Amino acid sequence: MIKMMLSRVWWSRLQAMTWKELLQLLRDPILLVFVIYAFTADIYNAASGVSFQLNNAALVLFDLDRSAASRELAGRFMPPEFKWLGGITHNEQGQALLDDGKAMAVLDIPPGFGAKLARGEQQSVQLQIDASNSVQGFLASVDATQIIARYGLEQMATRLGAESGGVAGAPPAIDNATRVWFNPNQNDAWFMGISELLNVVTLFSMLLPAAAMVREKERGTIEQLLVSPLSPLQIMMPKIIAMVAVILGGIALGLFGILIPVFSIPVVGSLLVFFAVSTLYVSTLAGIGILIATVTNNMAQAGMMVILILAPMMFLSGAWTPPEAMPVVMRLGMYVSPLYYYINASYGILMKGAGLMVLWPMLVGIIVIGMMVSTVTILKFKKQFG
Incomplete structure (x- = not known):
């Protein structure tokens, strides 16, 4: 009975803190507009304005x-x-x-x-x-x-x-029949739109949790939380849960508000699987965002750290350069980039209709990196705020 009461108290505190994080984001109009812009106008600009075809x-x-x-x-x-x-x-x-x-x-x-x-x-x-x-x-x-x-x-x-006087037979020729799968019209908007959506998800998965934690430091409210009956885990987890929910909402906005109705991107696979993989990926990067917050003291430092991590993660994702074209060292570094696994899984689900039997190596990669990040983040967080 006591355990049940303690469990209810624990979950009620978690729920209250999660709601508090969502309210704080809603009260930050600049950051909120930035999030909405990134998941709408930015994706539209990338899908409509970038082409890999020779034109004019x-x-x-x-x-x-x-x-x-x-x-x-x-x-x-x-x-x-x-x-x-x-x-x-x-x-x-x-x-x-x-x-x-x-x-x-x-x-x-x-x-x-x-x-x-x-x-x-x-x-x-x-x-x-x-x-x-x-x-x-x-x-x-x-x-x-x-x-x-x-x-x-x-x-x-x-x-x-x-x-030959026009009587000879036609010269020998090779009939080259080419079949293009998954994007038969080779529409750049399909690739660029999804790619930009995944890049935006990667950015905000680290930036929003880091901003939520650093904001507590800047306003001095972190000390108030530390003297409250909350455990370090109850302080950290709501920030991750709230920001994961916001980013999943952004994914839905970008997918159903821009990519599908405007650019007619086909969704061949299961959206449920896609959002499940996205939840796993966002949770992994949210841990990196909290880790960034433990080593920075203000928003400027947190933003610079996010950029420092984001740039190599994008270059090592395989989206812009095929892995086969990378040097051996860079190719090995690609396997520690969670974006590499997320891009392969997302394109596999949305455009190829791949299921879990095909995607399991990508899921294992995200899970392994997530477990490592979570372990380091929890230890660092408890050391600093425990």
Whole structure:
């Protein structure tokens, strides 16, 4: 009976403290607006404004041949990948446009291009590309190579047909049938929208618990809590529970308010599993946030610590750089980033419909990191406030 009464008291205190944390967040309008903005407008901007496809790359033509063949080749550089700025008469003009950033590429067709092709001679063209933006420069190079190679193959096939009097069979070819799974239209908004949602979750999972604890230090209320009948665990746990609830609400807002209705992102898997994995992940990072609060004394220090941890966590997540492309040391460091496991699990659930039988390695990774973080956080918290 006594144990039951003590248990009820313990849970009532936990409930009251959790409600107190939620009220404190509601009374902080700046932080509250920041949270709402991040889970709505920020996700919308990332999904609608970032593209990994080549689009409207400014191109100028330096045509020294002015033949039907050169015009046909130039005409194949079409929107939406390329945007023509016009022609130039001197090579220095193209160099100046590249230097000033007004053009991304200069297509240089040499004199005699069409005549040499008609005689069956090998011919080449030059494409100068501004690769200061390495991603866009690489995409421009790949697209231009495909356009020129296709044009060359068509010219060769036409000449072979003419030489044989048009009676020979078609030249051998490989039928390349490509099937794109999970994002068949290769819509960047699907990837960028989900990626930004996960990044925002990662940021606030550490920032909000750290801010809640540091606020107690700055206002001097932590001493009042320490002399109350509350245990250190009853002081720490409500902050984690309240902020986990707020972030799960933010995930629901971003998912059902922005990603699904605006960008038509398909949710193939179970939303229940997704929110369960998100709860586990947010709880893990909330422990890191409380740990940050134990070693900082104000919001500025806590914010800097969050950024210090967030930056390598994002770079080691595998979202921007494939793990196979990373150096061995960085690849090993990736396995201690909880965001790596969360990204794989989230994309697996939302876009691939993966279940727990497939996702269990990701869950084990989050759980192991969470247990380690929780152990260190509880020991540090009890040492400082116990």
